[in-house]
Amino acid sequence: MSTIVDRHNLDFLLFDMFDLEKAHASGPFEGQDRELISQLLDTAQRIAEAEYLPTAASLDAVPPTFENGKAVMPAYVGRALKAYSDAGLSAQSFPVEFGGLGISHTVSMTVNGMFSAANIAIANYFLLTAAAARLLLAFGTEEQKSRYASHMIAGRWMGTMCLSEPQAGSSLADITTRADPAGDDAYHLRGTKIWISSGGHSMSENIVHLVLARLPDAPAGVKGISLFLVPQKRLNEAGEPGEDNNVTLIGLAHKMGQRGTTNCQLNFGEDGPSVGYLVGKPNQGLHAMFHMMNEARIGVGHVATMSGLVGYLYSLQYATQRLQGRRIGQKDPASPQIPLIEHVDIRRMLLAQKAAVEGALALCTYCALLVDEQKRAEEADQADLALLLEVLTPIVKSWPSEHCLEANKWAMQILGGAGYTSDHPLERLYRDNRLNHIYEGTYGIQGIDLLGRKVRLAEGRGLDLLLERIDATIAEAAHIPALSSHAAWLAEAVGWVKEATSAALAEPDLERSLANATLYLDATGTVVIGWLWLWQAIVAVRMEEGGAASKAFYEAKRAACDYFFRYQLPRAQIDLGLVKTLDDTCLATTPEQLRVA
Amino acid sequence: MSTIVDRHNLDFLLFDMFDLEKAHASGPFEGQDRELISQLLDTAQRIAEAEYLPTAASLDAVPPTFENGKAVMPAYVGRALKAYSDAGLSAQSFPVEFGGLGISHTVSMTVNGMFSAANIAIANYFLLTAAAARLLLAFGTEEQKSRYASHMIAGRWMGTMCLSEPQAGSSLADITTRADPAGDDAYHLRGTKIWISSGGHSMSENIVHLVLARLPDAPAGVKGISLFLVPQKRLNEAGEPGEDNNVTLIGLAHKMGQRGTTNCQLNFGEDGPSVGYLVGKPNQGLHAMFHMMNEARIGVGHVATMSGLVGYLYSLQYATQRLQGRRIGQKDPASPQIPLIEHVDIRRMLLAQKAAVEGALALCTYCALLVDEQKRAEEADQADLALLLEVLTPIVKSWPSEHCLEANKWAMQILGGAGYTSDHPLERLYRDNRLNHIYEGTYGIQGIDLLGRKVRLAEGRGLDLLLERIDATIAEAAHIPALSSHAAWLAEAVGWVKEATSAALAEPDLERSLANATLYLDATGTVVIGWLWLWQAIVAVRMEEGGAASKAFYEAKRAACDYFFRYQLPRAQIDLGLVKTLDDTCLATTPEQLRVA
Structure with a gap:
């Protein structure tokens, strides 16, 4: 058996549960049928097992080191990344007009999962590059797309996202990196960025940094943040990497894990101008x-x-x-x-x-x-x-x-x-x-995002839509004798979510309303996972009834569903109960009370 | 503030809650009053902060290495251990007749906690040595006590416990290390031991290994295991370490944490005889x-x-x-x-x-x-x-x-x-x-120990005694308005424990009875901790009523009690419910169902 993928389970999810063949029968992903998907997965699994898995332990043991202003790492990292892009995988989910393969996000995520499983420290380099390229395709100028993004899609160049600063970790409102106009469409960037994954190395011909910074006249806070493209090396007339752009690696963080992925402190504009270009509109970064x-x-x-x-x-x-x-x-x-x-x-x-x-x-x-x-x-x-x-x-x-x-x-x-x-x-x-x-x-920030913003958008329509879909699964399960009690449990759990949400939204004091937002996030997640387990169990029952082979596989699906419903789901009631009652244990405890002499 | 100890909280526990002064007013620990205890804690804190805390990060980063058959490590490890024994702390909890100070276990554990907090990787060496010395005092001959244990108590020699073998991790019934009689009271040990903490080094003049092994005529299983004392160096006529005893370091395990503590694979008797001595009776190891x-x-x-x-x-x-x-x-x-x-x-x-x-x-x-x-x-x-x-x-x-x-x-x-x-x-x-x-x-083994053995001893008297003590606290809290609802909750939780225990004990199929033993362990633990929080809250209320200063400290105690009762304790009901209903989700799932192709 492989330890990076359970292909049987992937097939179950993609084809039996989510019916990807039907989804790909027409529209933008037409023709991406089961055979093509399986071939892609085969290729990915082969490369991941040959080039990624064997080095995971050694890269962890001997991570990149900081030498003469560069992150130095074993040659096999670059080789593994090259194997990925040589197979065309760096291009898989991008539009054909930029050299992409136009593969659906569902399939490309699944394909990339093989590499994350085998060696996340290496996979991070192409995952971040793809994210940066997607951002350029969505907001960049045509020139930015052709001169920068296309090379990232081809796997020749890599990318980073530069958000955090020493004085502003999660609080982006407080970033201070400046971008001053420098003639034409250029800006000079100046500031320090931390926690920058996958920068600082020499494995690609260029690195494209996407940097949050402030224009000189920008308003304070999040409304004054713009996005800039800052290449590690400036492009010459031919569009090839040339002069150094003064993006300086100051040091590498020593992390507990994912150690093979560089985590950089970068200075912009310290040793000379770091030329950048605005991506999208000013203050809309x-x-x-x-x-x-x-x-x-x-x-x-x-x-x-x-x-x-x-x-x-x-x-x-x-x-x-x-x-x-x-x-x-x-x-x-x-x-x-x-x-x-x-x-x-x-x-x-x-x-x-x-x-x-x-x-x-x-x-x-x-x-x-x-x-x-x-x-x-x-x-x-x-x-x-x-x-x-x-x-x-x-x-x-x-x-x-x-x-x-x-x-x-x-x-x-x-x-x-x-x-x-x-x-x-x-x-x-x-x-x-x-x-x-x-x-x-962080978990806490996601909790505030969910309870403080997402379930309040459009009068709660997003949550309503989710609960409608859950209800549909419950209704289906209710007619299956083996799953009817699960259906009833999940219906009860949906009630906990509704009551907790109503109570939180009815509370006018926002701080109190969100005092248990992290619990809300976790417990609502548990209810959602319960839904997806009930759905899996339904499919398992149908497959068994349909006479599919691998009876044991479907029995195990139902056993895991049982486990989840009996051992995990009930915990959501406790947490959602605390949200519902607007429990103020944590809110009422003061910093002074917690002080230790 | 110190980051290795909260002295205020220690005082609260030792003196306000557990009334150590009263406990030490007479009997074997008479005279160990608050002043003496505070002095000991001062000394420990000073040494721990000066000699242990500063090297914790570097020892983790550069742990012991295996060189020429020895574990080599930074000199500060030996210096820190010497500072501990020079201050008399290696002797603290041992009887005076063997050079000990006769300090109570409660105090000595608290004192040692400073070192565990500051640098557990170093503290392990003396913690294991003390455990080995205690074993010798309990079961060794007078000669073993004076020739070996007394040097360990003085901090001159160290000790290890050698249990696991490659083919028998948790399953001690399957160990195969042999001990053959070799004239007089000596035996020759032969076998391989793994996971041996704190062996293999040269920081002490000798290392006393306590080794589980089998006599030639020993019955199979746990009833044929004997305990042997095997010194790293044999003692000469003067009782000083002399000839090498062929206990060979084969390698060091590379651990995720506690990295400064060696974790050895040791061979006994491979390169020549490893002479050992029986501790206690044959087959009673x-x-x-x-x-x-x-x-x-x-x-x-x-x-x-x-x-x-x-x-x-x-x-x-x-x-x-x-x-x-x-x-x-x-x-x-x-x-x-x-x-x-x-x-x-x-x-x-x-x-x-x-x-x-x-x-x-x-x-x-x-x-x-x-x-x-x-x-x-x-x-x-x-x-x-x-x-x-x-x-x-x-x-x-x-x-x-x-x-x-x-x-x-x-x-x-x-x-x-x-x-x-x-x-x-x-x-x-x-x-x-x-x-x-x-x-x-492991957690799983402890669960089986609790539900499979401990609550069944003497017709459940151990658990009855525990629940009686919990009931007494509940009764006290019931009369305190601020805590009366906590008292009611805890009484309910005690009911969960009782029902789960009864159901498990009534089930004749032992495997089914213990199918959720780990949950029982964890949830019963949660109820016990709930009890200790209610107790702490009672003391906090009494101290506040008594006009003690540091109102914030007592408020925080009550806030933590509230947190525990509202956020944690309810989870025990779910887990104990699964024990009570003898839930067979895990038992009924077969290895075949879980098999992945």
């Missing part, structure tokens, strides 16, 4: 960033899910092979030891992982489908699809990053002491995954 | 080990708690100082940024940590008191105290290792991206703490 955030946040959730998946598959394999101990009640020491998986508590930890990982993967895939659906939909439906995705975005970013991290914890636990050592990949996955909880907006 | 396990397991819980404490104090300090963002609803970007702690979600993460850490510390301290109380008690009471401690042992080992790990997660989260880097100690603490969940018996 945050709007542009936010526009791309849905896909980026689905991406974080997906990366978290992939870490969880590898841990699950690896610990499952180990538990199947490793002999340890005897069945409870077996007192004869001469009897042979049994595989770990024969112990019920090991199976509990496997089911917990499966429920989290395959639930999270269903959510990521569903959100990617919504991205694609927007491109296919009639204009009348697009607003609704957008609102639905807005509500799901904080959830898909957050739920996997919390619960697939927990899954990685259980994967380690199954291996015992061995799981705590670098002899196995699990402690690395656990470290890697911990980041997803933090970047692209 | 596991009995001896288990005898010492209560204290060792309290120790693991305490170490986990200390990791949680440092994370809490550090993130509290950071949240107080770091300016970031604005209050919700404050739209003016020109208004100054506020400290992180002003955000309610940050306070939630602080309260979550405080509730876990100070709850866990109360539990560890309570268990240490029971160890001391056994030494003071009338013989008639000793059996009851022992049974109570038996029930609490799996809980005190496990609950802190799960929930203070979670606390470390929230500490990192408060710092955001910074918390993910080695610029701050939090990611290290999180890595260090992950081990506590695994060693000295």
Whole structure:
């Protein structure tokens, strides 16, 4: 078995559950049929297993170092990235007119997942480059698209996103990097950026930095932030990288995980002018960033899910092979030891992982489908699809990053002491995954985004649309004897979400209304995952009824659904109850009370 | 403020809550009054802050290396250990006749906690040495005590515990290391041991290994395991370390955390005879080990708690100082940024940590008191105290290792991206703490110990005694208006424990009875911590009523109690409900169903 992908489960999700063939039967992704998708997945799996997986441990052990102003790293990182773009994969989800392959977001996310699973530290370089290129295609000038984005799509150049500054981590309103007009359409950028992933290296001919900065006359706060394109090397007449652009690597952060991805402190304009170009309109930089955030946040959730998946598959394999101990009640020491998986508590930890990982993967895939659906939909439906995705975005970013991290914890636990050592990949996955909880907006920020903004948009239509879809699944399950009680439980859980939402929205004091927003986020996510498990169980029942082979596969789907409904879903009631009652335990506790002498 | 100790909270626990002065007023610890204890704590804090804390990050970054058959490490490790024993601290809890100071276990655990907090990787060396010395004092011959243990107590020699083998991790029944009689009282040991903490180094004149092995005629399984003392260097006539004893370091495991503590694979008898001596009776080795396990397991819980404490104090300090963002609803970007702690979600993460850490510390301290109380008690009471401690042992080992790990997660989260880097100690603490969940018996093993053995001993008398003590606290709180609803909640929670226990014990199929034992362990632990929070809240109310200064300190205690009762305690109902209904989701799922092609 592969430890980076469960192809059977992918087929189940893509084709049996979400019917991708139907979705691709017409419209922009027409012709991307099951055969083509399978070929793409085959190619990705082959490259990921050959070029990414084998170096994951060593790159973690010997991450990039800061030498003479450059991040230096093993040559296999560049080779792996080249293998990806040589196979055309850097171009997969981009429009044909810019050299892309026009593959649907759903498929390309799934393809990229193989690489995230195998070696996220390397995959980050192309994931960030693609995000930057997408931003340029959405907001850049034609010249920016052809002179910069096209090379990123081809995999020749890479990209970064430069947001945070030392004095302003999550608080973008407080960034101070300046952009002063310098004639023609050029600006000179000046400032310091931190937490810049995938900068500072020499693996590509150029690096295109997308930088948030302020124009001289910009208003204070988030309304005065503009977006600039700042190349590492300026382009010459021929459009090739030439002169150095004074984007200086000051140092690399030493991270707990994802260690092979550089994390840079960059100075702009310190050693000479850093020439940049405005992307989009002045003072609209945050709007542009936010526009791309849905896909980026689905991406974080997906990366978290992939870490969880590898841990699950690896610990499952180990538990199947490793002999340890005897069945409870077996007192004869001469009897042979049994595989770990024969112990019920090991199976509990496997089911917990499966429920989290395959639930999270269903959510990521569903959100990617919504991205694609927007491109296919009639204009009348697009607003609704957008609102639905807005509500799901904080959830898909957050739920996997919390619960697939927990899954990685259980994967380690199954291996015992061995799981705590670098002899196995699990402690690395656990470290890697911990980041997803933090970047692209922390859990707390996502909570405020969901309860403070997303469920209030358009009079709550996004949440209504979500709950309607959940209700439809409940209605279907209610007619299936094996799932009718699950349907009733989920209906009850939907009630918890509604009551909590109403109570929070009815509270005029915004701080109090949002005092338990993180719990709301997590628990609403749990209800959503419960929905996707019920949906999976319905499909499993139908497939079994339809006489599909692999009975055990469908039974396991239903077992994981049971696990989730019995062991996880009830927790949402507690958290949503605290939201509903506007519990003020945390709000009422003062900083002075917490002070320690 | 210190980040390794909250002395105010220690005083509250030791003197206000547990009345250590009264406990030490007579009996074996007479004279260990508040002044003496405070002096000991002062000394420990001074050494821990001067010699342990400053090197924690660098030892983690550059852990011991395996060179020419030895573990090589920075000289400051040996210096720190010497500072500890030079101050007499290696002798603190041992009887005076062996050079000890006769300090109570409660105080000595608290003193050692400063070092665990500051640098667990170094503290492990003396913690393990003390555990080995205690085992020798309990089961060794007079000669073993004077020739070996006394040097360990003096801090001149160190010790290890050698249990696991490559083919037998948690399953000690399957160890194969042999001990063959070699004339007089000597044996020749032969076999391989893994996961041996704190061996392989040259920091002490000798290392005393306590090794589980089988005599030639030993029965199979756990009934054929004996305990042997195997010195790294054999003693000469003068009792000084002389000839090498062929205990060979084969390699060091590369661990996720606690990296400065060597983790050795050791060979015995490969390069020549490894001479050892029987400790205690033949085939009674596991009995001896288990005898010492209560204290060792309290120790693991305490170490986990200390990791949680440092994370809490550090993130509290950071949240107080770091300016970031604005209050919700404050739209003016020109208004100054506020400290992180002003955000309610940050306070939630602080309260979550405080509730876990100070709850866990109360539990560890309570268990240490029971160890001391056994030494003071009338013989008639000793059996009851022992049974109570038996029930609490799996809980005190496990609950802190799960929930203070979670606390470390929230500490990192408060710092955001910074918390993910080695610029701050939090990611290290999180890595260090992950081990506590695994060693000295995993969570799953502790669950089976609690539900499969401990609550069944003496017809459940241990659990009855625990619930009686909880009931007494409930009765007291019921009369305090501010706490009467907490009292009612806790009474309800005690009901969940009783019902779950009864149902599990009534189930004749042991595998089914124990199918959710880990949940039982965790949830019963949550109820116990709820009890200790209610107790703390009672003391806080009484202190406030008594006119004690530091009103804010007591208010914060009550806020943490509220947090625990509202946010954490209800979860126990879900888990105990699954135990009560003998839920078979995990039991019924087969290895075949989970198989991935």
